[in-house]
Amino acid sequence: MNPTAAPDATAWLHQGATLRQQGHTEQALSCYEQALSLPDAPPAAWFNAGNALFDLGRWAAARQRFESCLALPPPLPAELSEAAHLQAARCAVKQGELGAARVHFAAVLRLNPQQFSAWLEAGHVCRTQGATEQMIGAYQHATAAAPQRWEGHLALARGLEDLARWDEAAASYHRALLCTDTAADGPRLRLRQHHQMARWRLERGDAARALEALRAALACLPPPRPDDAAPALGLNEWAELHIDLGEILIRLGLTDEAHRALEQASQATAETTLSRLAELAFRSNLWQEAQAVLRRNVTLHPDSATAHWNLAHALAESWQMEDALAELARAEALAPMPGARSMRASIAGRMGDAATALQLYRELAAEEGPRSKMVSSAAMSTLYCDHLHPAEVAALHRTWFAPLGEGARSPAAFANPRQPERRLRLGLVTADFHHQHPVNIFMQPVLRRLDRQQFECVVYFVGVSYDEQTHLAKQRVDRWVECTTWSDALLAQRIEADGIDVLLDLAGHTSHQRMALFARRAAPVQATFLGYPGSTGVPNMDWIVADAVVAPPEHAPLYSERIARLPHAVFCFAPEADYPFPTLPDAHATRPLTFGSFNNVPKLTPHTLGLWAQVLHAVPGSRLLLKAPSFKDPGAVRRFSEAFQRLGIAPQRLLFRGPTGLADMMAEYADVDIALDPTPYNGGTTTLQALWMGTPVLTRCGHTFVSRMGASFMQAAGLPDWVAHSDADYVAIAQRMAADRPGLLALRRGLRQRLLARPAWDIDRYTADFGALLRHIWGAACT
Known part of the structure; x- marks a missing residue:
């Protein structure tokens, strides 16, 4: 462009198009904006600016440009109008505004009823919204508009499989494959089709059919040669296939085979592929392997801010905070994060x-x-x-x-028969049936015993982690619905179609929560339980499951929910794994007394540390053992050691231990004479584990659910004298209990038997009480 000439809009548009083709999108956008600043800028300037913004991922700004183009005075060329509506629809999809997207798709189809992409993408939107009949209709129109395009047939096959219309789905799948028969790159396209179908099936939770499709994808490749790690494909494409194979095998419980697939995938070199591999390894509890992959990723891509960011995130999730902060700083030095x-x-x-x-x-x-x-x-x-x-x-x-x-449904909008005594359909929304998660620990024994003549149990699984505990939970319920990727609208539609009477939230405000689903109401009765130790504050959460200690009647104003109280304790610890009771020889009464906490570091607040320091001062010669995932990080050990030093506690009185396997952790309670409960966030699972292993817990009773859990457990154990009602009381109890070493040892030796004799530790009784509570809250909705 001649800098001395006054460029017109056409010149700016030409220059922008050239720059965009060269990959210089920001510079291209500047040219388009220059064209827009001129009087009577042509419609193409708005459209091209929108495309550049779309390329940059700036969905709202891009949509504004497309809609401004459409608002220009007529006549707007029909072809441009069609393209602008289509792009505006795609922006709305990216923004999650699916209703607006459908309006734009409809406008495209009025202009051109044979627009394949509009029909196809409108079908995707309908599927996300749960509009299944419209979805099928849109996909059928797409295949009619372009019968030679395999994408439409494959999408229709997916939609039909969603509806369990297996024969029709198989026919559409076959038509998709036929579309590639005459293509020069037919085998490669068929691999892509099978791979895509495998991913869709896995997303739906159909791991068995996903494995069939992925094996078909792998069969499209010639057999590997000894010197060729990725035959007929690039190394990273080969790795992507094996990442998906690994995830499918994990879902099927074929752990060893899955690990071999992931080992093959680890040969990848592409940043995105390695990041995806690490993410799968991490949520499969292969933390060390995930970190190794991400460190290799940083080595291969040292100038990538994203590679450093992903490593920082993995380190933080692994409780290596100093390393995480250092890696985050490296990422930020390379690009804004x-x-x-x-x-x-x-x-x-x-x-x-x-x-x-x-x-x-x-x-x-x-x-x-x-x-x-x-x-x-x-x-x-x-x-x-x-x-x-x-x-x-x-x-x-x-x-x-x-x-x-806002816009929530009324309980009366649901057609469920209001009959108090009929068999109830119970829905559980959770992501946490895996590994050592508290939801899994407490719910597995209940699912095993829940009366199936009284309850039909359906799990709506919104998580990403799978292991043997996930498979066990699936075996213990009537139905299991994989809905991790579903929108709230689609999930709500499925819950209503399943006729769920009582819908339980098992997450509250923790990871993978679906609070918006509950707020807009997805069932006639909704309750929160186990996942969040307090009131959610969420509209239309009708009940919270509690007990009389964590939520006494006088605390009702603190709850947005009605309180449904179990008769003995809110949680029942009935481990299905065998944790041998520790041997406690007489020498335990004469060794230096050891206080301890196995709670995670977030609970170790300044108030808690100050309180524990007072306890150590009140019991000369005593020690404090702190065990948590954070304490594998030397920085965390140093910070807490220095914090206690400022409170007058010498470092030699502190013992820090990092994470171990659950069985080893339980055995370590033998080293703790008295467990100290933090405040205001009491231990939950950790307190019950300590008691199970013969370690009494000193707790301070507060004024919220979360700060009264320890009091609930200790009163349920018949040990109310271990519950303090002030800081001074807490220190005095610690001093008194520590002074009677023979009595303390005798209590420890008989603690498990004491628990087993109490109703709060009778899992059969607890499950029956839980079922009665569910009937109570359903009955309240029937009156």
């Missing part, structure tokens, strides 16, 4: 700095709006904060989540 504040908030919380975590999450939530996931993160942070009054925590929850209830 939009999620940096969120990661720093998470790290602050994991380091016990709840106030900083709360501040950062509140800032992010204010910026992102009421539907941001950061709002739930902020809510969770309030439970750890020493400085917030219970009424303030309750008010924040109500205020933050009130917007989620």
Whole structure:
């Protein structure tokens, strides 16, 4: 372009097109914006600017340009109008505004009823919204508009499989494959088709059929030669296939075979492929393997901010905070990291700095709006904060989540027969039937015993982690629905179609939660249980399951839900694994007394540390053993050691231990004479595990669900004298219990038998009580 001439819009558009073709999208956008600044800018300037913004992932701005193009005075060329509507629809999809997307797709199809992409993509939107008949119709129109395009036939096959119309689905799948028979790259296209179908089937939870499709994909390749790691494909494409194969095999419980597939995938060199492999390894509890993959990724791509970011995230999730912060700094030195504040908030919380975590999450939530996931993160942070009054925590929850209830359905809108005594359909929404998760630990024994004549149990699984416990849970319920990738609208439609009477939330504001689903109401009766130790503040969450200690009647104003109380204790610890009771010889009464806590670091608030320091001062010669995942990080050990030194506790009185396997961790309770419960966030699973292994727990009773769990468990154990009602009381009890070493040892030796004689540890009785509670809350809806 001649810099001395006054460029017109056409020149700017030509220059922009050239730059965009060369991959210089930002510069191309500048040219298009220059064209738009001129009087009477042509419609193409708006359209081309929208395309450049779309390429850059700026969906809202791109959509504004496309819609501005469509709003120009007529006559707008029909071809341009069609293209602008199509691109605006795609932007709306990216923004999650599916209703607006459908409006634009409809406009495209009015202009051109044979527009293949519009029919296909409209079908995808209908599927996401749960509009199944419209989905099938859209896919059928797509195949009629372009019968030679395999993408339409394959999408129709997927939709038909979703509806269990297997014969029709098989026919569409076959038609998709026929479309590639005459193509020069037919084998490669068929591999792509089978691979895509495998992924779709896995997304639906149909691992067996997914394996069939993936094996068909692999069969499209010639057999490997000894010197060729990735025959007929690039190495990274070969690795992608084996990542999916590994995930399918994990879902099928073929763990050894899955690990071999992932080992083959580890030969990859592409950043995105290695990141995906690490993500799968991490959620399959292969933390060390995931970190090794991500470190290799950084070595191969040292100038990639994303590679450093992914490693930082994995380190933070593995409780290696100093290393995570250092890696985050490297990422930020290479490029701006939009999620940096969120990661720093998470790290602050994991380091016990709840106030900083709360501040950062509140800032992010204010910026992102009421539907941001950061709002739930902020809510969770309030439970750890020493400085917030219970009424303030309750008010924040109500205020933050009130917007989620806009447009909610009424319980009366559901057609479920209001018959108190009939068999009930119970739905569980959870991501957490895996490994050592508390939801899994407490729910597995209940699922095993729940009366199937009284309840039909359906799990709506929204998680990403699978192991042998996931498979066990699937065997213990009537139906298991894989819906991790489903929209709330689609999931709500399925729950209603299944006729669920009582829908249980098992997550609250923790990871993979579906609070928006509950806020808009997906069943006539909804309750929260187990996953979140307090009121959710979420509209239309009808009940919270509690007991009389964690939620006494006078605390009702702190709850947005009605309180349904179990008669003995809110949770029942009935481990299905065998944890041998420790041998406790007489020497335990004369060794230095050891206090201990196996709680995660976020619970170790400044108030808690100060309280424990007072206990150590009151019991000379005693020690404190702290065990948590964080304490494999030397930085965490140093920080907490220095914190106790500032409180007058010498380092030699502290013992720090990092993570071990669950069986080894349980055995380590033999080293602890008295467990110290943190405040305000009491131990839950850790307290019950300590008691099971013969270690009594000293707890301070607060004024919220989360700060009264310890009191609930100790009263249920018949040990109310271990419950303090003030800091001074806490220290005095510690001093008194530590002084009677023979009595303490006798209590420890008989503690498990004491528990087994109490109703709160009778899992059969607990399950019956839980069933009666479900009938009670259903009966309340029938009156």
